[in-house]
Amino acid sequence: MEIARWDHWYRIPVKHAxxxxxxxxxxxxxxxAFGDEKWAIHEYAKVRGHELVRRVDLFPxxxxxxxxxxxxxxMQLGPLQRLPRxxxxxxxxxxxxxxxxGDRLMHALEIGDLTARSDRFVKLLETQEDLD
Structure with a gap:
């Protein structure tokens, strides 16, 4: 999270993406590992771009x-934004x-509210209008 917060990028192994x-x-x-903020989503960020690299390129x-x-x-990110709750x-x-x-993200009361019941492995894909 420190890399996402301060360096504005996040890594995702291709085999798990x-x-x-x-x-x-x-x-x-x-x-x-995040103590009082564990087991919850508190922040999100806009993806500004992405590139395919080797792990060693990220951590020489x-x-x-x-x-x-x-x-x-x-994944190149914009600044982390706090959710309303x-x-x-x-x-x-x-x-x-x-x-x-974006509407589900902004109004969810618990993780289960984010997905349709048939979704299994999915990712956040939003438009700017949904998140504003």
Missing amino acids: PSDYLADYLAFYLTE DEADHPRANEPYYK PIPSLRWRRITFIQTT
């Missing part, structure tokens, strides 16, 4: 990393990508 399209916006679900000082030569999407997960879940609308 959705295969049909990349998002216009990314929202970040925080895990237990980790050339010996086991995934150093694997491909990643480097956090979107918590009311039950434990592993979240990869969730596709939703």
Whole structure:
């Protein structure tokens, strides 16, 4: 999150990325490592572009990393924006990508409100009008 917040980019391993399209916006679900903000979405950012790079291109000082030569999407981001209220997960879940609308993102009371029940692995894909 520090890279997204201060350097305005985020990495997604190609092997875990959705295969049909990349998002216009990314929202970040925080895990237990984030203390009081865990298990919720608090922030999102506009995707300003992306490029395909190797992990070692992102972290040159980790050339010996086991995934150093694997491909990643480097998503260039705008500034992180706080949601009007956090979107918590009311039950434990592993979240990869969730596709939703800006309206759902801005009005969700819990993670389950973001997707249609048939969605499985999706990502945030929004238009500017939806998020303003």
